[in-house]
Amino acid sequence: MSRLKILAGNWKMHNTPTEALEYFGAITRELAAAPLKPAMHRVIFPPAYALGADIQKAARNADVELGAQNVHWELKGAFTGELSATALKAIGLKWALIAHSERRQYFAETDETAAKRLRCALTEGMNVVYCVGERLEEREGGKTEEVLSRQTAAFNKVLKEIGVPKSIVSIAYEPVLAIGTGKTATPEQAEAAHKHIRKVVWDELGMEAAQMLPILYGGSVTPENAKTLMSQPNVDGVLVGGASLKPDGFAKILTAI
Numbered sequence: 237m238s239r240l241k242i243l244a245g246n247w248k249m250h251n252t253p254t255e256a257l258e259y260f261g262a263i264t265r266e267l268a269a270a271p272l273k274p275a276m277h278r279v280i281f282p283p284a285y286a287l288g289a290d291i292q293k294a295a296r297n298a299d300v301e302l303g304a305q306n307v308h309w310e311l312k313g314a315f316t317g318e319l320s321a322t323a324l325k326a327i328g329l330k331w332a333l334i335a336h337s338e339r340r341q342y343f344a345e346t347d348e349t350a351a352k353r354l355r356c357a358l359t360e361g362m363n364v365v366y367c368v369g370e371r372l373e374e375r376e377g378g379k380t381e382e383v384l385s386r387q388t389a390a391f392n393k394v395l396k397e398i399g400v401p402k403s404i405v406s407i408a409y410e411p412v413l414a415i416g417t418g419k420t421a422t423p424e425q426a427e428a429a430h431k432h433i434r435k436v437v438w439d440e441l442g443m444e445a446a447q448m449l450p451i452l453y454g455g456s457v458t459p460e461n462a463k464t465l466m467s468q469p470n471v472d473g474v475l476v477g478g479a480s481l482k483p484d485g486f487a488k489i490l491t492a493i
């Protein structure tokens with residue numbers, strides 16, 4: 237059973253539109269000798285102001301797709317600061333990142349709001365990377381599986397309701413202790429968490445949905461550790477923050493498998 241591989245970068249609140257254009261020029265040169273492989277997606281989530289047509293075109297030259305870091309659960313309305321799936325699609329975007337731990341931690345994202353965003357994005361035919369992951373105190377308190385079960389249950393509930401989506405849906409496991417800290421989970425810890433997430437999906441959505449689901453690892457992924465992490469049987473790609481900001485380093489990650 238071969239699953240899609242998804243190698244993604246999350247720029248968070250970094251890079252202006254001009255810097256984004258320079259970045260894609262540079263990464264196109266880095267990736268010139270490494271064409272995209274079959275069943276593989278390379279995706280970058282820039283900030284919303286760096287998603288214009290010129291930047292999308294520059295990204296396409298590098299075989300990189302772009303996505304938004306957030307998407308609202310309504311298509312339009314009085315929701316200051318939010319992003320509409322209709323509008324994202326209208327400017328040519330297919331991908332959305334949902335429930336990143338920074339959204340959960342600083343912007344009051346809950347399993348409930350995240351699930352609403354997921355439902356809207358999938359109903360609108362967008363591809364999704366849906367983030368889960370335990371906080372440090374939860375890991376230390378032995379609650380990792382419990383937290384992942386709860387977060388994945390919110391994901392399952394939406395998939396159960398809407399049925400098999402036509403677009404790509406994936407989960408990114410990002411232990412909060414590893415985000416931006418340089419402390420990566422060990423490949424064994426990542427594999428154990430991914431296996432658990434897949435089991436929770438299997439129990440609710442069945443074998444096929446579970447086996448087809450790409451599960452990405454995120455948290456201090458670097459050019460040095462990407463290959464080892466992705467060699468784990470249940471790690472189907474990566475979601476990279478800091479190390480996605482340097483075109484040469486990210487190109488190494490994108491070509492690690």
Ligand code: PGA
Pocket residue numbers: 246410414415416417418454455456457475476477478479
């Ligand atoms: P990091 O961030 O790679 O800088 O740890 C990962 C993420 O937040 O998606």
